[in-house]
Amino acid sequence: MNIVVCVKQTTDTAATLSVVDGEASYGDAALVLNPWDEYAVEQALLTKEAEGGKVTALCLGPDSAEDALKQALAMGCDEAVLILDAVFESADTLVVSRALAAGIEKLDPPELVFFGKSAVDSDTGVMGPQVARRLGWPSLNLVAAIPELDASAKTITVERLLEEGRQIVSGRLPAVVSVVKEINEPRYPSFMGIRKASKAEIPRWSAADVGLSGQIQPALSWPEILAPEKSEAVCELIEGGDASEIARKLVDRLVEEKVI
Amino acid sequence: MDFSLTAEHEMTQKMVRDFAQKEVAPIIREWDRKQEMAPEILPRMAELGILGICLPVRYGGQGMDFISLGLACEELEAVDSTLRVTMSVHVGLSSLTLLQWGTEAQKEEFLIPLAKGEKIGCGAFSEPGVGSDVANIQTTAKLDGSDYVLNGEKMWISLASKADYALLTARTDFEPERPTDALSCFIVDLKSKGVSTGDIKGKLGVRAGSTGWISLQDVRVPKESLVGEAGEGFKITMSGFDSGRYTVAAGATGLIRACVEASVAYANERKTFGRSIADYQLVQAKIARMAQDYEIARLLYLKVGWLKNQAVRNTLETSMAKQFATDASFAAASDAIAVHGGYGYSDEYPVERYLRNSRGAMIYEGTNEIHSLIQAGYALGTRKDRPLRREMPAYEEDLWHSN
Incomplete structure (x- = not known):
């Protein structure tokens, strides 16, 4: 079974976002494989271990994103491809999903494409469904378990994690599956994987290499970014002889502050 | 570079x-x-x-x-x-x-x-009455037919009660020409008859680890258990320390980093007199010292790692890295407690554990006093590296990666 896992390089979750000269900035925060994508990589590897085949990690990003792909290789992915082109610098999700779908079509045809549920930086959560739409494949998102997968019958059954409970959904392969953290526990890279990944020459595909040409314009842009105004919190302790007196004083203060 | x-x-x-x-x-x-x-x-x-x-x-x-x-x-x-x-x-x-x-x-x-x-595995060198004076090891190994028979006590042995095998140094020559010729090393299966082990409780630090003793009573090991040649035990033990001390140096560097990280986080969070304590220069001085020591300790151990990769003898550099990093980690942990104030004195914060843990490394794998003597010996020319019969191989990818 050919499996593709799409990954993104993001900042570490400990990073804090600030606005510097009208630009969103994470400062010099460490860049990592998007933590949600670790679950996608793990699920791709578990699926390969059960079904055979190979796992290809695919990423669109800048030069540095090669490190995220190396992390995926170190975890056990067989191959990796970086889609990198200056035209993608201000890409929105519509552009990225076009490029990823085009990249997937250039690979050996996969039966499954995995995504993490979202990226911790932009947090749109739409990349899996958008890529599925572009490929014309079923989109199975928020997947917390894959109880059935039949490569010969080309069917898949998943459990989607919803607020109200779990929804069981069956679909046909090929399919795009985006996963939530309940699905597995990502492995650490092995030392052998680290050695292999550190020596890997990762192929780079340009927009033209994946068949994209002409105007690649994002539909969305960020004309202005504002930091929320800092609010200073002041703590005031309301004291009184008993609960009803404290409550009365509290109500008076809230009225005074025009809260109620 | x-x-x-x-x-x-x-x-x-x-x-x-x-x-x-x-x-x-x-x-x-x-x-x-x-x-x-x-x-x-x-x-x-x-x-x-x-x-x-x-x-x-x-x-x-x-x-x-x-x-x-x-x-x-x-x-x-x-x-x-x-x-x-x-x-x-x-x-x-x-x-x-x-x-x-x-x-x-x-x-x-x-x-x-x-x-x-x-x-x-563990290393069994120290004894109840022998630490720095390795040449004075009292545990004996006497050849009897095709076996060596071991008798004695080993003390302060990390993982004594968890290990399966011990690399153990014992006395094999009872009338040696030089005291250092008296010793030999053995690889001993700790499941052998006559071996008993136990943990020491009540230590100042490394409490979540195992430090213990090994008792050997008429323990028979085949003579093939001899590591190196009879009489090479002192050299082998010392070369083992070149490896062990490197890990101590690198680890103590990590302890300094933990002190920096804990102190920075706390200094930014804690306010006194209406200001963050990170604003106070005496707090800054402590943090600056820790950060500087971290950098120095890291440079020292990474250089040793580089020397080891090239198979260049590194006894002096390893000694310096070990002594510097362990002394500095103790100072950093003490300063980290000072930054934390009263909270640093309780295990609500990790820095008191850092202090307790740091102290041991100034004693084991050569006390830091012994390390001063080693380094002085090299500086004064009274101590020189002599070629070993077996050197640690260089890290060569082909050698390390082939099956």
Whole structure:
């Protein structure tokens, strides 16, 4: 079974976002494989271990994103491809999903494409469904378990994690599956994987290499970014002889502050 | 001169850091209080390959280099010293000593399961009355037919009660020409008849680890257990320390880093007199000192790792790295407590554990006083490295990675 896992390089979750000269900035925060994508990589590897085949990690990003792909290789992915082109610098999700779908079509045809549920930086959560739409494949998102997968019958059954409970959904392969953290526990890279990944020459595909040409314009842009105004919190302790007196004083203060 | 780490080193660092931070940091206080080693730690370190990190693949190891070993130790001790102690004795004192001095048969029988983490190793040198004066070791090994018979007591042995094998030094020559000729090294299966072991409780630090004693009463080991030649025990023990002390140096560097991180976080969070304590210059001075010591300690151990990769003798550099980093980690932990004030004195914050853990490393693997003497000896020209019959091999990728 050919499996593709799409990954993104993001900042570490400990990073804090600030606005510097009208630009969103994470400062010099460490860049990592998007933590949600670790679950996608793990699920791709578990699926390969059960079904055979190979796992290809695919990423669109800048030069540095090669490190995220190396992390995926170190975890056990067989191959990796970086889609990198200056035209993608201000890409929105519509552009990225076009490029990823085009990249997937250039690979050996996969039966499954995995995504993490979202990226911790932009947090749109739409990349899996958008890529599925572009490929014309079923989109199975928020997947917390894959109880059935039949490569010969080309069917898949998943459990989607919803607020109200779990929804069981069956679909046909090929399919795009985006996963939530309940699905597995990502492995650490092995030392052998680290050695292999550190020596890997990762192929780079340009927009033209994946068949994209002409105007690649994002539909969305960020004309202005504002930091929320800092609010200073002041703590005031309301004291009184008993609960009803404290409550009365509290109500008076809230009225005074025009809260109620 | 290139100070950058390779992608391989960076991934190794991240992998070991993730393991220690995710799996050990949340539980360490509880086990430190219990004065016991969390039972899942050794199997987990084995499973992840950490216990065989820098051993050649053909001997069951992971084929990484000596710098990777140092980086792993730094990450482990940034969480708790007991994790790094495991590396010092299992990798440093026993596995690497076998790699350097063992016969192919010994490597087959003992090194492979150690490097795979299927068996745990320790180094058994100190005794109730013998520490720094290694040449005075009292444990005896007498040849009887095709066996050596071991008798004696070993004390302050890390992992004594957890280990399967001990690299052990004993007296074999009772009328030696020079005191250092009296000793020989053995690889001893601690399941052998006549061996008993136990843990020492009530230690100041490394409480979530195992430190204990080994008693040997008429323990028969086949003469093939002799590591190196009879009479080479002193040299072998000392070369084992060149490996072990490197892990201590790298680990203590991680402890300094942990002190910096804890102090910076607390200094930014805590307010006195209406201001963050990070604004006060006396707090800043403490943090600056820790940060500087971290950088120095790191440069020292990474240089040793580089020397080891080239198979350049590094007894002096390793001694300097060990002494500097352990002294500095004790000072950093003490200052970190000062930054934390009263909270630093309770185990609500980790810095009191850092202080207790840091003190031991100034005693074991050569007291820091002994290290001063070693370094003075080199500086004064009274001590010189002599070639060893078996040197630690250089890290060559072909040699380390071939099956």
